[in-house]
Amino acid sequence: MRTKCEIIEQTAIEADPELYSWILKAVTTERVTYNYLKMNLNMPCGRKMYYDRRRFFYWLLSHKI
Numbered sequence: 001m002r003t004k005c006e007i008i009e010q011t012a013i014e015a016d017p018e019l020y021s022w023i024l025k026a027v028t029t030e031r032v033t034y035n036y037l038k039m040n041l042n043m044p045c046g047r048k049m050y051y052d053r054r055r056f057f058y059w060l061l062s063h064k065i
Contacts, residue, residue, distance in 0.1 A: 007064055015057035019045060023057050 008028070022043045026032045034050055037043040037047040043050065 008061070011061045011064060012057055014060055015052040018045070019050070019053055022050070025055055026054060027057065 009020075009024060012023040012027070015023055022037050022041060025041065026034075026037060034043075034047055036039070038047075045053075
């Protein structure tokens with residue numbers, strides 16, 4: 001059986017292979033906002049796309065657990 005960390009990482013990749021590292025940061029670290037990701041970590045997408053992908057991540061994850 002895969003570990004929880006592997007499941008979370010794989011789900012982030014499934015949600016968006018290009019944004020998965022930012023999705024991981026957002027879902028595994030407290031108080032990481034869209035603005036922080038965009039301004040400090042140079043996330044290459046807009047607000048709507050980010051929140052769509054993050055919601056998709058949680059949807060995928062809910063079907064795995």
